[in-house]
Amino acid sequence: MAEVMKIDLGNYEGPLFTGRPRGKAIREKLELDKLDDGVNTFVVDVPQSAFSVTSSFFLGLFGPSVIKAGTPETFFNRFEFRAPPVLRAAFADYVERALQGRSFFQHM
């Protein structure tokens, strides 16, 4: 049965959340690889005092879930972010960038 799970970044030292290794470590601690099974949904609380969540941290923590979701819409349907508006806008940008193609060249 689908569950709504809470992730509270207030449990971790802020007001800056940076670094891919740190995001990854928190993902491992939360066992997100196991819990993000495509059925469960998540509410992510970002403290009001946070003034930065970098793309590296965000994608360290949520990147595999972004890839699994495949589209920004699916990802944000699974992960609801309660965060200051400027950070919510940044998260949308990170997700979109993460899902872009990476090949620059047509093969000759």
Next chain:
Amino acid sequence: MISMLARAAAEPLRARRYKLDVIIPERFSVIDDPTGSLTLITGFAAILRSSSRKIQRIFIDHGRLREYDLAANGLLAVIVSDLREERAGGRRLRLRGRYPADPSVRRVYEELAITKYLNIETVKSEASTEPSLEVFDVRRAASIEPEGVAARYHEQKAGEFVEHVDRCLVRGSNRRLTATGKLDLSNYVAEILANAEDHAIGRYGHVDWSIQGYLDESAKPASCEITIFNFGPSFAQTLNLVPRDGFTWIEQVRPYLDRHAATRNNSGRFREEELLTVIALQGGVSSKNDVEETTRGQGTVDLIRFFQAVHAECNGATGCGAEMAIISGSTYVKFDGTYKMEGQQSTTSVIAFNRGNTLEAPPDPKYVQSLGRLSFPGTIISIRFPLSSASSRLVEERNNGGSDEN
């Protein structure tokens, strides 16, 4: 670190017996004169390492200096700092210096670390009403920290730097960073420091980076300068280590090298190092991407976008004063608003440093240059930009509720 710089030197400075005079030229700026500045810095390190001399007296003469930047002077300070540490309790070392004669330059210099090492007598003008500057200056030269859920040292310092800039704004002009300003500035600093840590770790097990910055509210217009440099592999060296059968090399690096390695530029032809450095700056490129389905390689997008944001605050006017330079190994990349990073159709952000912004064409050699025999054993990223006196996307009046308040 002195040894690393010395090995990168084209030739050492000359000393007279046990005395070394370091004459700082009129322009000592990595952004504006990378060749001249690095020649002096690496040459200074080289003479200190030369086995034929044991320098006992050093005089650093800034008298002629008119154009400067934090990076050039920060590197000089790091050399002097490390030298003092080496000589502590050993052979005597006498350090002296002279301030810049230009009062506006001297005002900044009085707050820089290099000045504090040189025992220069400080006589502040009684008539001066300009507030003194506060320079943020942190260096980390240590073994790697273990990774985990706690914030690491560089993450804490990135936050402290943003708070420092905010305090300077409040004190100087009763303004503050907007929520967007705080986010963009912290993304810029944090991503550069994280890159310095993450890529140095695997190869060296030791990190050595510095961040320096100041906000000058007395300048007209008010200006901010930030420099971050680290010792370790360059962008090109890091990218050159990727597996040849992995996604990054096959899909991103090799095609770019194949297309442009034979292209002529002002120095002959583009070397592989310049081309690797350009590719390393593109969105979605990371030495740690083995496969296409990965989310790495966004840090450089954040730093270039920050520069574009501050440049846009000048309404994108040429000569607005916002400039950024990256020196990595012996490649120099210049940003002055002429070329922009843009997202392309369904693919990641690209900055090709040419008119069509396409990686199918070579970069403009005025903006991607080889430093020839000179190199820096790591990466320097320096930015300076004016701050609008009016409220803007990045800065606002303190009594303004702010449209993007938390």
